[in-house]
Amino acid sequence: MVYMYHSFHIHSWADGHLGCFHAWWVGEEFFADIWRVCVNNTNCTELNDSVQDFSTVQAVQATMILSTILCCIAFLIFVLQLFRLKQGERFVLTSIIQLMACLCVMIAASIYTDRRKDIHENNRELYAQTSGGSFGYSFILAWVAFAFTFISGLMYLILRKRK
Numbered sequence: 001m002v003y004m005y006h007s008f009h010i011h012s013w014a015d016g017h018l019g020c021f022h023a024w025w026v027g028e029e030f031f032a033d034i035w036r037v038c039v040n041n042t043n044c045t046e047l048n049d050s051v052q053d054f055s056t057v058q059a060v061q062a063t064m065i066l067s068t069i070l071c072c073i074a075f076l077i078f079v080l081q082l083f084r085l086k087q088g089e090r091f092v093l094t095s096i097i098q099l100m101a102c103l104c105v106m107i108a109a110s111i112y113t114d115r116r117k118d119i120h121e122n123n124r125e126l127y128a129q130t131s132g133g134s135f136g137y138s139f140i141l142a143w144v145a146f147a148f149t150f151i152s153g154l155m156y157l158i159l160r161k162r163k
Helices: 002-018 054-084 092-122 124-130 137-158
Strands: 030-032 036-039 043-046
Touching: 030 124, 036 124, 054 092, 054 137, 092 124, 092 137
Parallel strands: none
Antiparallel strands: 030 036, 036 043
């Protein structure tokens, strides 16, 4: 039973971690993520403070990184609690941290969902060739990570330590 929680937790972490990287917005000849915009997979431009609405991009970056860190911390606390909790006690601290990671992923994906169009329109020179795109696999993985971290946070709340 504990192995199921481990695998679920690690899968949540992996989805959140992968969600930090490529392909939040993709097309035939380009991809854009929360770190850069690449055309022809070779001509990449890093997103920096010269981008309008960069604070929005930074909010997405920060919350995705924070969710990954919180997920790792929750896993370490879970392992420690395996040895420290008395029989029958719940993994409440692990659950709280995992649910905080869930909240961070939800915030990042929600901000990107809401503000992507504005960021692209306000930076036409950077996103000129990305108009015909769609949401990419990292964006989808971010929403999957949200669901998995939420479920694992609830599972840790329900889980009791056995012998």
